[in-house]
Amino acid sequence: MNNKCIIIPAYNEEKNISSVIAGIRKYSEDDIIVVDDGSDDFTGAVAQNAGAFVIRHPFNLGYGVALQTGYKYAAEKHYDFVLQMDGDGQHKPEFIPALFREVESGDCDIVIGSRFLGESRYKSGLLKSLGIKLFRLTIRLVTGEKITDPTSGYQCLHRKVFEYFTGDYFPSDYPDANVIIMLHRAGFRIREIPVEMLPNPEARVMHHGVFTISFYLFKVFLSIFITLIRKKQ
Amino acid sequence: MLVQQKIFAVFASILIFIVIITLVKNRKLKEEYSWLWLLTGAVIMILVLWYDILLMLTHLIGAVLPTTTLFIFAILFLICIALDFAIKISRLTDQVKNLTQKVSIMEADKPNKRVV
Numbered sequence: 587m588n589n590k591c592i593i594i595p596a597y598n599e600e601k602n603i604s605s606v607i608a609g610i611r612k613y614s615e616d617d618i619i620v621v622d623d624g625s626d627d628f629t630g631a632v633a634q635n636a637g638a639f640v641i642r643h644p645f646n647l648g649y650g651v652a653l654q655t656g657y658k659y660a661a662e663k664h665y666d667f668v669l670q671m672d673g674d675g676q677h678k679p680e681f682i683p684a685l686f687r688e689v690e691s692g693d694c695d696i697v698i699g700s701r702f703l704g705e706s707r708y709k710s711g712l713l714k715s716l717g718i719k720l721f722r723l724t725i726r727l728v729t730g731e732k733i734t735d736p737t738s739g740y741q742c743l744h745r746k747v748f749e750y751f752t753g754d755y756f757p758s759d760y761p762d763a764n765v766i767i768m769l770h771r772a773g774f775r776i777r778e779i780p781v782e783m784l785p786n787p788e789a790r791v792m793h794h795g796v797f798t799i800s801f802y803l804f805k806v807f808l809s810i811f812i813t814l815i816r817k818k819q
Numbered sequence: 820m821l822v823q824q825k826i827f828a829v830f831a832s833i834l835i836f837i838v839i840i841t842l843v844k845n846r847k848l849k850e851e852y853s854w855l856w857l858l859t860g861a862v863i864m865i866l867v868l869w870y871d872i873l874l875m876l877t878h879l880i881g882a883v884l885p886t887t888t889l890f891i892f893a894i895l896f897l898i899c900i901a902l903d904f905a906i907k908i909s910r911l912t913d914q915v916k917n918l919t920q921k922v923s924i925m926e927a928d929k930p931n932k933r934v935v
Contacts, residue, residue: 621923641927643919655920662924754913 589666590686591617593656594638595649596673600627606671607636609679616686619659620673623652629673650758657748657756669742677740681781685742694777696747696769698733699740704780713799720803721763724810729770733778736763740781747774755816757809760802764809771813824886828867835860855903859896866892 592610596603607618618638622630624646634640641655653670660668667689671677681699688697721736743751750772757764769776839856842848866873866889877888 639927641923643923645919647916647919651916651920655923658920659924659927754917758916 588615588617589664591619591660591663591665591668592682593619593621593653593660593668593670594633594673595621595623595652595656595670596625596629596633597623597646597649597652598625598627598629599673600625600629600632602675603629603633603638603673604636606673606675606679607633607638609675610671610682611637613679614682614686616669617665619656621652621656623647623649648758650756650761653761654751654756654758657743657751661745661749661752666745667742668745668748671740676783676785678782678784681740681779684779685740685781688777688779689742689744693775695744695774696776697742698735698738698766698776698778699742699781699783700733700735700738700778701781701783702734703778713796717799717803721806724807725763725766725770728767728810728814731766731770731776733763733766733776735778736766738781738783740783750774759805762806762809764806764813767810768813825867828863828889832860832864832867835863852907855896855900859893859900862892862896863889 592614594603594606599606603620607620610618620630620633620638620640622633622640622642624643630640630642641659643652643655656670657668667686669682669685671679671682677699685697685699688694718735718737722733725731725733725736747769750769755768766776835856839848839853839860843850843853866876870885873885873888876892877883877885880888880891882888882891
């Protein structure tokens with residue numbers, strides 16, 4: 587069996603998932619695991635027909651839980667490296683080999699694909715970029731590390747990191763700056779490499795509206811605070 | 820404290836006791852969840868029947884009327900009960916999440932599975 591796998595948490599992505607899988611196949615022969623998070627459409631069936639291994643939640647549990655199901659499966663099947671990417675086609679698959687290479691080299695335990703490193707021209711909304719700046723600053727102040735894209739879901743993880751994530755401390759909603767701080771406190775080595783991302787094909791975003799974004803920021807900062815007052819894991 | 824108030828409070832706490840015990844007897848409420856409610860009824864009963872304690876507590880917390888003390892303690896107990904439920908719901912949420920993940924992985928591992 588392959589020692590690397592690609593995990594894609596997906597919710598109602600039947601329109602995008604087959605092209606995402608086809609895109610991955612151009613650059614990687616590694617196992618593709620789609621975690622269908624209780625979609626109302628045929629995401630799971632489309633992904634299976636496209637050649638992915640599908641784990642289906644009977645109901646929607648949230649992005650973080652879907653990711654964690656993938657980590658638990660990968661840990662159970664003894665994979666050594668896991669790459670996670672979104673199922674909406676935002677993450678360009680040509681960076682998959684580079685992300686894997688970085689962690690396989692042994693220089694770091696987790697590598698984050700950053701939209702803001704190199705010559706990327708990614709543009710985000712005012713509120714979102716403000717939030718990202720706030721997270722960057724918080725991470726810098728708390729850990730001393732310079733992370734340019736703390737909200738990126740395009741990451742590659744060493745076995746010891748995703749095994750660590752199978753515990754109950756992994757957030758069920760959206761793993762974000764709080765998780766980076768948690769990883770730093772646990773002693774994992776984090777690195778970023780430049781990647782390119784596309785805007786979501788259907789202009790769907792996870793968080794929108796002043797209230798939703800403010801509530802989200804509040805939740806992440808609360809999670810950071812709790813992480814800091816907890817004993818180091 | 821007026822006699823009517825005393826009678827009403829004693830009647831209310833006896834009613835709480837009867838309802839809780841009946842629910843536990845009929846297995847509609849687990850014993851482990853009943854103790855906080857029974858404690859609430861018992862405290863109301865003690866405070867009403869042992870009037871000096873109620874007066875002392877009223878003086879201690881700076882309330883004007885003993886009935887205010889009863890209400891404050893009733894609200895405090897309700898907060899405790901709500902918090903106890905929140906703790907239990909958090910634990911249950913984690914258990915449901917872990918079980919669902921386990922079942923989903925086991926289902927996915929089945930040979931000849933069909934994804935619907």
